[in-house]
């Protein structure tokens with residue numbers, strides 16, 4: 001699968017969408033920590049988050065198919 005899913009990442013602890021970046025550009029690749037609570041954000045957090053979003057989307061898709 002080559003589909004890129006754009007995910008809006010929010011802090012797993014406080015839900016904040018403001019982050020401290022370790023480098024330019026200010027993308028999810030360079031996120032260092034949460035600006036809200038200071039929690040360190042790792043690549044794993046972001047990967048796990050996108051996985052859950054993707055799963056939710058897939059579930060919704062299946063549900064919509066069976067609704068018809």
Ligand SMILES: [Zn+2]
Pocket residue numbers: 011012013014015016034035036037038039
């Ligand atoms: Zn936070």
